[in-house]
Amino acid sequence: MPSKTDAPVVLGIESSCDETGVGIVRGFELLADQVASSMEQHARFGGVIPEIASRAHLEAFVPTLAAALETAGVTLGQVDAVAATAGPGLMGCLTVGLSAAKALALKLGKPLYGVNHIAAHGIVDELVDGELPGRLMALIVSGGHSSLLLVEGTHVEEVGRTLDDAAGECFDKVGRVLGLPYPGGPHIDKLGQKGDPKAIRFPRGLTRRQDLEKHPYDFSFSGVKTAVARWVEAREDAGEPVPLEDVAASLAEAVADVLCSKTLAAMRATGTTTLVVGGGFSANSELRAKIQDVIGGAGMDVRIPPIRYCTDNGAMCAAAGYYALRHGLPPSSLDIPADSGMPLTQLVA
Numbered sequence: 001m002p003s004k005t006d007a008p009v010v011l012g013i014e015s016s017c018d019e020t021g022v023g024i025v026r027g028f029e030l031l032a033d034q035v036a037s038s039m040e041q042h043a044r045f046g047g048v049i050p051e052i053a054s055r056a057h058l059e060a061f062v063p064t065l066a067a068a069l070e071t072a073g074v075t076l077g078q079v080d081a082v083a084a085t086a087g088p089g090l091m092g093c094l095t096v097g098l099s100a101a102k103a104l105a106l107k108l109g110k111p112l113y114g115v116n117h118i119a120a121h122g123i124v125d126e127l128v129d130g131e132l133p134g135r136l137m138a139l140i141v142s143g144g145h146s147s148l149l150l151v152e153g154t155h156v157e158e159v160g161r162t163l164d165d166a167a168g169e170c171f172d173k174v175g176r177v178l179g180l181p182y183p184g185g186p187h188i189d190k191l192g193q194k195g196d197p198k199a200i201r202f203p204r205g206l207t208r209r210q211d212l213e214k215h216p217y218d219f220s221f222s223g224v225k226t227a228v229a230r231w232v233e234a235r236e237d238a239g240e241p242v243p244l245e246d247v248a249a250s251l252a253e254a255v256a257d258v259l260c261s262k263t264l265a266a267m268r269a270t271g272t273t274t275l276v277v278g279g280g281f282s283a284n285s286e287l288r289a290k291i292q293d294v295i296g297g298a299g300m301d302v303r304i305p306p307i308r309y310c311t312d313n314g315a316m317c318a319a320a321g322y323y324a325l326r327h328g329l330p331p332s333s334l335d336i337p338a339d340s341g342m343p344l345t346q347l348v349a
């Protein structure tokens with residue numbers, strides 16, 4: 001592995017949703033991680049508005065890049081490769097960051113890596129815990145995805161996925177039912193920390209025997225979402241107060257329970273002994289605790305990056321760019337399009 005000072009400097013750009021992120025790494029060392037968010041502009045609509053987010057990326061990109069370079073103490077001339085999210089994500093948003101990355105790569109005469117946002121959510125852990133092993137299971141849980149990926153170097157196989165809502169999406173939708181601000185995920189987390197997770201037994205999707213036979217490692221979170229909505233409605237109809245903290249804690253328990261049991265089953269079936277967890281939903285405190293208990297307790301090596309690296313950021317793209325470069329993946333062509341539906345199995349476009 002290259003030493004600290006001669007490892008390549010990779011500039012990473014994230015713009016798949018509402019965060020404009022620019023990160024800079026030197027090998028596994030994080031030099032800068034600058035993020036500007038347009039979330040406040042979307043909150044009143046109850047969801048991210050793509051046109052507003054794209055415009056916000058345009059406005060935020062240059063100042064965010066300048067701040068990242070200054071923090072890192074590097075000049076553009078010292079950058080060895082440029083990485084940007086090529087997908088999945090919102091088309092207009094992706095296009096802003098990817099176009100900026102292409103312009104920089106062209107101007108600097110350096111390789112471009114159009115990286116996969118989902119893979120980057122797991123690879124960012126290298127900046128905290130060092131090089132990933134050659135074979136591992138990744139659980140990526142975000143606002144748009146909940147997937148179990150078997151990763152062997154640059155080969156990625158999706159062994160499980162949600163059949164409907166993603167874990168974060170489920171929390172955000174329940175947040176709306178409970179009258180919480182958007183996105184509901186972090187608010188439900190906070191409420192749940194004060195509640196009783198055993199207060200209400202919400203359904204665990206796809207865990208009945210016949211479901212497990214067909215979908216051993218797949219998830220379904222739309223049933224639990226509906227169950228929470230019905231439970232709350234029934235309370236309201238009866239004129240009874242809704243115990244928000246217990247509802248939140250019980251929902252978190254139900255979701256974390258299924259994520260952990262299926263992850264452990266997938267690890268046992270594939271003989272993997274390292275788990276990397278990533279994506280915005282991996283900031284959830286109940287999930288983080290349960291993963292340590294269930295997966296760590298089963299003797300597996302658990303790697304969950306600190307919360308600041310779980311939600312979208314530029315450092316994850318820089319880390320993914322370094323991963324691609326180190327593994328000898330060919331750089332992307334300068335005419336790659338943004339790919340809103342980029343397959344999870346593709347590390348680089």
Ligand code: KG4
Nearest residue numbers: 142143144168183185280281283284311312
């Ligand atoms: O990875 P991310 O920042 O964006 C996507 O790629 O989707 O994930 C955002 C998702 C949202 O659904 C948000 O509610 C959820 O992550 N989230 C959380 C927490 N922090 C963020 N969900 C539960 N608990 C949290 N602490």
Ligand code: ZN
Nearest residue numbers: 142279280312
């Ligand atoms: Zn994300």
